[in-house]
Amino acid sequence: MGFKNKVVIVTGASSGIGASTAIAFSAAGAEVVMVGRNEAKLKSVAAKCKNPLVLIADMRKDDDVKRIMDQTIKKFGRLDILINNAGLSSTGDIMDSESMMKSYDIIMDTNVRGLVHMTSVASPHLAKTKGNIVNISSVAALITPTFKGTINYYVSKAAVNHFTACAAAELAPHGIRVNTISPGPVRTDFIANAKLDADYDYIKTKNALNRITEPEEIADLILFVASDKGKGVTGSNFLSDNGMLVKRS
Ligand SMILES: NC(=O)c1ccc[n+]([C@@H]2O[C@H](COP(=O)([O-])OP(=O)(O)OC[C@H]3O[C@@H](n4cnc5c(N)ncnc54)[C@H](OP(=O)(O)O)[C@@H]3O)[C@@H](O)[C@H]2O)c1
DSSP: OOOTTOEEEEETTTSHHHHHHHHHHHHTTOEEEEEESOHHHHHHHHTTSSSOEEEEOOTTOHHHHHHHHHHHHHHHSOOOEEEEOOOOOOOOOTTSHHHHHHHHHHHIIIIIIIHHHHHHHHHHHHHHHTOEEEEEOOGGGGSOOSSTTOHHHHHHHHHHHHHHHHHHHHHGGGTOEEEEEEESSBSSSHHHHTTOSOOHHHHGGGSTTOOOBOHHHHHHHHHHHHSGGGTTOOSOEEEESTTTTTOOO
Protein backbone atom coordinates (compact mmCIF):
# COMPACT_ATOMS: atom_id res chain seq x y z
CA MET A 1 0.00 0.00 0.00
CA GLY A 2 1.80 3.08 -1.24
CA PHE A 3 0.84 6.56 -0.10
CA LYS A 4 3.51 8.52 -1.97
CA ASN A 5 2.41 12.15 -2.55
CA LYS A 6 -0.72 11.59 -0.44
CA VAL A 7 -1.38 14.14 2.31
CA VAL A 8 -2.87 12.71 5.50
CA ILE A 9 -4.16 14.49 8.61
CA VAL A 10 -4.10 12.37 11.78
CA THR A 11 -5.83 13.93 14.79
CA GLY A 12 -4.69 12.71 18.19
CA ALA A 13 -1.29 11.80 16.76
CA SER A 14 0.61 12.38 20.02
CA SER A 15 -0.27 9.02 21.54
CA GLY A 16 -1.58 5.49 21.11
CA ILE A 17 -3.52 4.65 17.93
CA GLY A 18 -2.95 8.07 16.34
CA ALA A 19 0.81 7.93 16.96
CA SER A 20 1.10 4.46 15.40
CA THR A 21 -1.05 5.60 12.47
CA ALA A 22 1.06 8.70 11.77
CA ILE A 23 4.24 6.60 11.88
CA ALA A 24 2.73 3.94 9.57
CA PHE A 25 1.51 6.49 6.99
CA SER A 26 4.89 8.22 7.02
CA ALA A 27 6.70 4.88 6.53
CA ALA A 28 4.36 4.22 3.57
CA GLY A 29 5.46 7.46 1.89
CA ALA A 30 2.67 9.89 2.90
CA GLU A 31 3.08 13.52 3.93
CA VAL A 32 1.68 13.50 7.46
CA VAL A 33 0.00 16.28 9.42
CA MET A 34 0.11 15.43 13.13
CA VAL A 35 -2.42 17.06 15.46
CA GLY A 36 -2.54 17.06 19.27
CA ARG A 37 -2.27 19.24 22.37
CA ASN A 38 0.73 17.72 24.13
CA GLU A 39 3.78 19.26 22.45
CA ALA A 40 6.38 16.99 24.06
CA LYS A 41 4.52 13.81 23.12
CA LEU A 42 3.86 15.09 19.56
CA LYS A 43 7.56 15.90 19.12
CA SER A 44 8.66 12.44 20.23
CA VAL A 45 6.25 10.79 17.74
CA ALA A 46 7.27 13.29 15.02
CA ALA A 47 10.87 12.12 15.40
CA LYS A 48 9.72 8.74 14.02
CA CYS A 49 8.07 10.34 10.93
CA LYS A 50 9.63 11.93 7.84
CA ASN A 51 9.26 15.75 7.92
CA PRO A 52 5.72 15.84 9.33
CA LEU A 53 3.74 19.04 9.82
CA VAL A 54 3.20 19.17 13.59
CA LEU A 55 0.21 21.23 14.76
CA ILE A 56 -0.60 21.94 18.39
CA ALA A 57 -4.38 22.21 18.31
CA ASP A 58 -7.42 21.46 20.45
CA MET A 59 -10.24 19.73 18.55
CA ARG A 60 -12.80 21.42 20.84
CA LYS A 61 -11.81 24.88 19.58
CA ASP A 62 -13.33 26.06 16.29
CA ASP A 63 -10.39 28.31 15.41
CA ASP A 64 -7.95 25.45 15.98
CA VAL A 65 -9.88 23.12 13.67
CA LYS A 66 -9.95 25.75 10.91
CA ARG A 67 -6.22 26.39 11.43
CA ILE A 68 -5.44 22.66 10.98
CA MET A 69 -7.04 22.77 7.53
CA ASP A 70 -5.56 26.15 6.56
CA GLN A 71 -2.00 25.16 7.51
CA THR A 72 -2.30 21.80 5.75
CA ILE A 73 -3.29 23.51 2.49
CA LYS A 74 -0.67 26.23 2.97
CA LYS A 75 2.11 23.64 3.34
CA PHE A 76 1.00 20.83 1.03
CA GLY A 77 -1.69 22.37 -1.24
CA ARG A 78 -4.01 19.37 -0.96
CA LEU A 79 -5.61 16.81 1.37
CA ASP A 80 -6.14 13.14 0.48
CA ILE A 81 -6.97 11.39 3.75
CA LEU A 82 -8.41 12.49 7.11
CA ILE A 83 -8.06 10.23 10.15
CA ASN A 84 -10.45 11.49 12.84
CA ASN A 85 -8.84 9.72 15.79
CA ALA A 86 -8.60 12.27 18.67
CA GLY A 87 -10.82 11.12 21.50
CA LEU A 88 -11.11 10.61 25.21
CA SER A 89 -13.35 9.47 28.03
CA SER A 90 -14.09 10.86 31.47
CA THR A 91 -16.45 9.57 34.09
CA GLY A 92 -19.78 11.16 34.99
CA ASP A 93 -22.31 9.82 37.47
CA ILE A 94 -25.85 9.85 36.05
CA MET A 95 -27.16 10.30 39.63
CA ASP A 96 -25.13 13.51 39.97
CA SER A 97 -26.06 15.96 37.21
CA GLU A 98 -23.06 18.21 37.71
CA SER A 99 -20.46 15.47 37.08
CA MET A 100 -22.63 13.91 34.36
CA MET A 101 -22.91 17.11 32.33
CA LYS A 102 -19.26 18.08 32.87
CA SER A 103 -18.23 14.72 31.42
CA TYR A 104 -20.85 15.04 28.65
CA ASP A 105 -19.45 18.39 27.48
CA ILE A 106 -15.80 17.28 27.45
CA ILE A 107 -16.56 14.01 25.67
CA MET A 108 -19.11 15.25 23.14
CA ASP A 109 -17.09 18.37 22.28
CA THR A 110 -14.01 16.24 21.56
CA ASN A 111 -15.32 12.92 20.23
CA VAL A 112 -18.29 14.25 18.25
CA ARG A 113 -18.19 18.02 17.70
CA GLY A 114 -14.48 18.14 16.88
CA LEU A 115 -14.85 15.19 14.49
CA VAL A 116 -17.90 16.67 12.75
CA HIS A 117 -16.20 20.07 12.42
CA MET A 118 -12.95 18.55 11.08
CA THR A 119 -14.93 16.49 8.56
CA SER A 120 -16.78 19.58 7.42
CA VAL A 121 -13.72 21.78 6.89
CA ALA A 122 -11.87 18.92 5.16
CA SER A 123 -14.65 17.81 2.80
CA PRO A 124 -14.27 20.53 0.12
CA HIS A 125 -10.56 19.62 -0.14
CA LEU A 126 -11.23 15.86 -0.16
CA ALA A 127 -13.75 16.38 -2.97
CA LYS A 128 -10.90 17.74 -5.14
CA THR A 129 -8.69 14.67 -4.56
CA LYS A 130 -11.51 12.06 -4.34
CA GLY A 131 -10.11 11.33 -0.90
CA ASN A 132 -11.42 9.50 2.12
CA ILE A 133 -12.07 9.75 5.85
CA VAL A 134 -11.56 7.13 8.57
CA ASN A 135 -13.32 7.82 11.86
CA ILE A 136 -12.11 5.99 14.97
CA SER A 137 -15.11 4.81 16.93
CA SER A 138 -15.21 1.93 19.43
CA VAL A 139 -16.92 -1.36 20.21
CA ALA A 140 -18.45 0.82 22.96
CA ALA A 141 -20.88 2.16 20.34
CA LEU A 142 -22.51 -1.28 20.17
CA ILE A 143 -22.76 -2.31 23.83
CA THR A 144 -23.70 -0.95 27.26
CA PRO A 145 -20.85 0.25 29.52
CA THR A 146 -18.31 -2.15 31.02
CA PHE A 147 -17.32 0.55 33.54
CA LYS A 148 -19.69 2.59 35.72
CA GLY A 149 -19.94 6.27 34.84
CA THR A 150 -18.89 5.97 31.18
CA ILE A 151 -22.30 6.36 29.51
CA ASN A 152 -21.32 9.58 27.76
CA TYR A 153 -18.37 7.88 26.05
CA TYR A 154 -20.55 5.03 24.78
CA VAL A 155 -23.14 7.50 23.49
CA SER A 156 -20.45 9.61 21.79
CA LYS A 157 -19.16 6.61 19.84
CA ALA A 158 -22.70 5.61 18.78
CA ALA A 159 -22.98 9.17 17.41
CA VAL A 160 -19.70 8.73 15.52
CA ASN A 161 -21.05 5.54 13.89
CA HIS A 162 -24.24 7.16 12.69
CA PHE A 163 -22.47 10.33 11.61
CA THR A 164 -20.13 8.18 9.52
CA ALA A 165 -23.00 6.41 7.75
CA CYS A 166 -24.82 9.69 7.09
CA ALA A 167 -21.67 11.48 5.91
CA ALA A 168 -20.80 8.52 3.65
CA ALA A 169 -24.17 8.88 1.93
CA GLU A 170 -23.91 12.66 1.60
CA LEU A 171 -20.28 12.74 0.44
CA ALA A 172 -20.42 9.80 -2.01
CA PRO A 173 -21.60 12.03 -4.90
CA HIS A 174 -18.44 14.10 -4.30
CA GLY A 175 -16.29 10.97 -4.61
CA ILE A 176 -15.38 10.91 -0.90
CA ARG A 177 -15.45 7.64 1.07
CA VAL A 178 -16.15 7.69 4.84
CA ASN A 179 -15.66 4.65 7.09
CA THR A 180 -15.45 3.75 10.76
CA ILE A 181 -12.98 1.52 12.57
CA SER A 182 -14.18 0.29 15.95
CA PRO A 183 -11.48 -1.11 18.20
CA GLY A 184 -12.07 -3.10 21.33
CA PRO A 185 -9.51 -2.55 24.11
CA VAL A 186 -6.17 -1.29 22.77
CA ARG A 187 -2.97 -0.86 24.81
CA THR A 188 -2.59 2.96 24.90
CA ASP A 189 -2.72 5.82 27.45
CA PHE A 190 -6.52 5.91 27.09
CA ILE A 191 -7.44 4.16 30.37
CA ALA A 192 -4.94 6.16 32.41
CA ASN A 193 -6.08 9.45 30.81
CA ALA A 194 -9.71 8.58 31.55
CA LYS A 195 -8.79 7.72 35.16
CA LEU A 196 -10.62 4.40 34.86
CA ASP A 197 -10.13 1.87 37.63
CA ALA A 198 -9.25 -1.02 35.32
CA ASP A 199 -6.26 -3.00 34.10
CA TYR A 200 -5.58 -4.94 30.93
CA ASP A 201 -5.38 -8.32 32.74
CA TYR A 202 -9.02 -7.85 33.76
CA ILE A 203 -10.14 -6.30 30.47
CA LYS A 204 -8.75 -9.11 28.32
CA THR A 205 -10.97 -11.64 30.13
CA LYS A 206 -13.93 -9.78 28.55
CA ASN A 207 -13.06 -10.87 25.02
CA ALA A 208 -13.10 -14.26 23.32
CA LEU A 209 -9.45 -14.21 22.22
CA ASN A 210 -8.27 -13.23 25.73
CA ARG A 211 -5.82 -10.64 24.42
CA ILE A 212 -5.37 -6.87 24.10
CA THR A 213 -4.88 -5.18 20.72
CA GLU A 214 -1.67 -3.25 20.07
CA PRO A 215 -2.08 0.21 18.44
CA GLU A 216 -0.07 -0.91 15.38
CA GLU A 217 -2.81 -3.46 14.58
CA ILE A 218 -5.41 -0.69 14.35
CA ALA A 219 -3.00 1.43 12.28
CA ASP A 220 -2.68 -1.48 9.79
CA LEU A 221 -6.47 -1.63 9.43
CA ILE A 222 -6.71 2.15 9.01
CA LEU A 223 -4.12 2.12 6.22
CA PHE A 224 -5.93 -0.71 4.43
CA VAL A 225 -9.31 1.07 4.50
CA ALA A 226 -7.74 4.41 3.49
CA SER A 227 -5.77 2.86 0.61
CA ASP A 228 -6.93 2.09 -2.93
CA LYS A 229 -7.54 -1.49 -1.75
CA GLY A 230 -10.56 -0.06 0.08
CA LYS A 231 -11.85 1.85 -2.95
CA GLY A 232 -15.21 0.03 -2.91
CA VAL A 233 -15.81 0.56 0.79
CA THR A 234 -17.85 3.42 2.20
CA GLY A 235 -20.25 3.76 5.14
CA SER A 236 -18.74 0.60 6.66
CA ASN A 237 -17.80 -0.13 10.26
CA PHE A 238 -14.81 -2.43 10.81
CA LEU A 239 -14.75 -4.05 14.23
CA SER A 240 -11.40 -5.15 15.68
CA ASP A 241 -12.30 -6.26 19.21
CA ASN A 242 -10.62 -9.64 19.82
CA GLY A 243 -14.08 -11.19 19.76
CA MET A 244 -15.56 -9.08 22.58
CA LEU A 245 -18.99 -9.03 20.91
CA VAL A 246 -19.07 -12.78 20.28
CA LYS A 247 -17.77 -13.94 23.67
CA ARG A 248 -20.05 -16.40 25.45
CA SER A 249 -20.68 -15.57 29.10
N1 LIG B 1 -7.50 2.45 23.73
C1 LIG B 1 -8.66 1.83 23.58
O1 LIG B 1 -8.94 0.81 24.24
C2 LIG B 1 -9.66 2.33 22.57
C3 LIG B 1 -10.71 1.47 22.20
C4 LIG B 1 -11.64 1.90 21.27
C5 LIG B 1 -11.53 3.16 20.71
N2 LIG B 1 -10.51 3.98 21.09
C6 LIG B 1 -10.47 5.31 20.46
O2 LIG B 1 -9.21 5.47 19.82
C7 LIG B 1 -8.91 6.87 19.72
C8 LIG B 1 -7.47 7.08 20.16
O3 LIG B 1 -7.36 6.74 21.54
P1 LIG B 1 -6.08 6.02 22.16
O4 LIG B 1 -6.51 4.71 22.68
O5 LIG B 1 -4.93 6.09 21.24
O6 LIG B 1 -5.87 6.95 23.45
P2 LIG B 1 -4.71 7.96 23.90
O7 LIG B 1 -3.40 7.24 23.94
O8 LIG B 1 -5.22 8.58 25.15
O9 LIG B 1 -4.67 9.02 22.72
C9 LIG B 1 -5.70 9.96 22.54
C10 LIG B 1 -5.26 11.01 21.55
O10 LIG B 1 -6.33 11.95 21.38
C11 LIG B 1 -5.79 13.26 21.52
N3 LIG B 1 -6.78 14.21 22.01
C12 LIG B 1 -7.65 14.07 23.03
N4 LIG B 1 -8.37 15.20 23.19
C13 LIG B 1 -7.95 16.06 22.22
C14 LIG B 1 -8.31 17.39 21.87
N5 LIG B 1 -9.25 18.08 22.54
N6 LIG B 1 -7.66 17.99 20.85
C15 LIG B 1 -6.68 17.32 20.18
N7 LIG B 1 -6.31 16.07 20.47
C16 LIG B 1 -6.93 15.45 21.48
C17 LIG B 1 -4.63 13.10 22.47
O11 LIG B 1 -3.70 14.14 22.25
P3 LIG B 1 -3.25 15.24 23.34
O12 LIG B 1 -3.28 14.61 24.67
O13 LIG B 1 -1.89 15.63 22.84
O14 LIG B 1 -4.24 16.32 23.17
C18 LIG B 1 -4.04 11.76 22.03
O15 LIG B 1 -3.15 11.95 20.96
C19 LIG B 1 -9.94 7.59 20.56
O16 LIG B 1 -10.93 8.14 19.71
C20 LIG B 1 -10.55 6.49 21.41
O17 LIG B 1 -11.87 6.76 21.79
C21 LIG B 1 -9.57 3.60 22.00
